[in-house]
Amino acid sequence: MFNGLEVIQKADLKKYCTFKIGGRGTIIFPKNVVELKKLIRECQKLNKNYFILGNGSNLLFPDYDCDLIFVSLKYFNKIKEEKRGKIFVEAGVNLFSLNAYLKKHSLGGLEWSLGIPASVGGAVFMNAGAFKHSISEFIDEVKILKDGKICYLNKKNLNFSYRKSNIDGIILGVTMHFSQKNSIEIQKEQFDFLERRKATQPYDKFSAGSIFKREANIIPAKIIDSLGLKGTKIGDAEISTKHAGFIVNNGNAKAIDVLALIDYIELKAGRKFDLEIIIIK
Ligand SMILES: Cc1cc2nc3c(=O)[nH]c(=O)nc-3n(C[C@H](O)[C@H](O)[C@H](O)COP(=O)(O)OP(=O)(O)OC[C@H]3O[C@@H](n4cnc5c(N)ncnc54)[C@H](O)[C@@H]3O)c2cc1C
Numbered sequence: 693m694f695n696g697l698e699v700i701q702k703a704d705l706k707k708y709c710t711f712k713i714g715g716r717g718t719i720i721f722p723k724n725v726v727e728l729k730k731l732i733r734e735c736q737k738l739n740k741n742y743f744i745l746g747n748g749s750n751l752l753f754p755d756y757d758c759d760l761i762f763v764s765l766k767y768f769n770k771i772k773e774e775k776r777g778k779i780f781v782e783a784g785v786n787l788f789s790l791n792a793y794l795k796k797h798s799l800g801g802l803e804w805s806l807g808i809p810a811s812v813g814g815a816v817f818m819n820a821g822a823f824k825h826s827i828s829e830f831i832d833e834v835k836i837l838k839d840g841k842i843c844y845l846n847k848k849n850l851n852f853s854y855r856k857s858n859i860d861g862i863i864l865g866v867t868m869h870f871s872q873k874n875s876i877e878i879q880k881e882q883f884d885f886l887e888r889r890k891a892t893q894p895y896d897k898f899s900a901g902s903i904f905k906r907e908a909n910i911i912p913a914k915i916i917d918s919l920g921l922k923g924t925k926i927g928d929a930e931i932s933t934k935h936a937g938f939i940v941n942n943g944n945a946k947a948i949d950v951l952a953l954i955d956y957i958e959l960k961a962g963r964k965f966d967l968e969i970i971i972i973k
Contacts, residue, residue: 693734693738694720694731694734696727696730697720697721697722697727697730697731698720698721698722698723699718699719699720699721700718700719700720700721701718702716702717702718702757703716703717703718703719703762704716705717705753705758705762706753708745708748708753708762708764709748709749709751709752709753709900710747710748710749710809710898710899710900710901711748711751711752711753711898711899711900711941711945711950712898712941713752713753713755713898713941713945713946713947713950714752714753714754714755714758714947715753715754715755715756715757715758716757716758717753717757717758717759717760717761717762718761718762719745719761719762719763719764720761720762720763720764721764721766721767722763722765722767723767724767725837725842725864728763728765728837728862729837729840731761731763732837732840733840735761740759740760740761741759741760741761742760742761742762742763743760743761743762743763743972744763744765744813744862744863745762745763745764745765746765746783746810746811746813746814746815746817747786747809747810747811747814749808749809749810749814749900749901750810750814750818750900750901750968750969750970751900751969751970751972752900752947752950752951752969752970752971752972753947753972754947754972754973755946755947755948758972760972763862764784765782765783765784765811765813765862765864766784767784768782768783768784768785768813768864768865769782769784769785769789770782770785771785771789771790771793773797774867776872777799777869777870777871777872778832778867778868778869779793779799779867779868779870780835780865780866780867780868781812781865781866781867781868782812782864782865783811783812783813783816783862783863783864783865783866784811784812784813785811785812786809786810786811786812787802787805787806787808787809787810787811787812787815787820788806788809790802790805790812791803791805791806791882794870794878795875795878795879795882796875798872798873798874798875798878799870799871799872799873799878800870800871800872800873800877800878800881801829801830801870801871801873802827802830802870803878803881803882803885804822804823804825804881804885805820805822805825805827805885806882806883806885806886807885807886807889807890807895808820808822808901812863812865812866813862813863815827816828816831816834816857816859816863816866817857817859817863818855818856818857819852819853819854819855819856819857820855821854821855822885822889823885823888826852826854828850828852828857830868830869830870831847831850831852831866831867831868832846832847832867832868832869833845833846833847833866833867834850834859834863834865834866834867835863835864835865835866835867836859836860836861836862836863836864837861837862837864838860838861838862842864843861845859854905854906855905855968892934892935893932893934893935893938894932894933894934894935894938894940897932897938897940897941897942898940898941898945899932899938899939899940899941900939900969901938901968901969902937902938902968902969903937903938903939903954903957903965903967903968903969904937904965904966904967904968905965905966905967905968907965907966910965911937912936912937912961912965913935913936913937914936915961916931916936916937916957916961917936919960919961921936921956921957921960922936924953924956925942925953926949926952926953926956927944927945927946927948927949928941928942928943928944928945928946928949929941929942929945929946929949929950929952929953930942930945930953931953931957939953939954947971951971954967
């Protein structure tokens with residue numbers, strides 16, 4: 693099965709997500725589009741479902757061993773300048789590396805994103821955002837693989853909203869635009885945004901970011917805080933004492949602890965919230 697491809701069978705899924713929770717599963721690391729197409733064809737032949745992994749920073753894996761085939765695009769890690777201010781970034785590049793590239797090349801705009809532990813593919817798919825910005829502001833075109841073919845989605849075909857995109861396919865890379873900016877200024881702003889994040893979020897703990905999405909006028913974290921639920925624990929899962937919108941793993945939390953904590957929050961709040969994290973079954 694999957695001959696010639698880099699495969700880890702029974703991989704410890706904890707190592708592939710920022711929550712550090714999960715059982716075991718098969719992960720495949722295609723080195724290029726040819727290998728990616730091959731592995732998708734094999735999944736189809738074997739009747740296996742696959743799931744594209746970014747940096748696993750918005751995921752809750754199950755505690756049991758998973759039957760899905762996880763596909764990591766970590767080898768899709770190049771950044772290419774197309775013309776001044778316009779770059780093509782492959783999906784597996786993480787936002788830390790992209791921010792380092794932008795600083796080095798005096799390209800400004802994305803400073804607010806430093807500290808989001810995402811891959812570009814995951815950030816684009818989820819339309820990651822913070823501090824009143826979102827990544828979609830900088831996107832010109834998205835290169836995807838869909839039904840075995842490479843397609844390009846431009847602004848006319850793309851639709852982004854709060855933590856959501858309409859992208860249906862595997863994101864291979866993105867053409868993005870930025871503006872000329874002094875490197876020192878970029879560095880200062882990146883640092884300031886990262887410091888603001890560290891001051892308000894449990895940045896030093898394992899988590900998957902905000903558990904729930906904000907809705908029009910409803911900020912789940914504020915409701916959770918007002919109910920006095922910060923610090924509530926089930927097993928090693930805890931509602932962060934620093935930011936009520938985060939559940940943190942204090943070491944050995946299980947997915948079932950996180951799910952029970954979510955149920956508990958909703959019970960106390962007397963309502964359901966939209967989940968921002970993706971629960972893998
Ligand atoms: C400490 C912390 C802080 C965070 N702060 C923020 C924040 O400020 N703002 C914010 O928006 N989010 C934040 N997050 C959440 C998370 O980083 C984002 O949702 C991010 O966009 C997920 O990217 P990822 O690469 O980790 O994707 P993953 O979590 O691996 O995957 C998320 C989804 O994207 C899909 N996906 C990934 N790559 C591809 C691809 N190449 N093609 C198609 N689909 C793909 C996956 O299949 C999955 O459905 C935070 C998380 C943590 C742990």
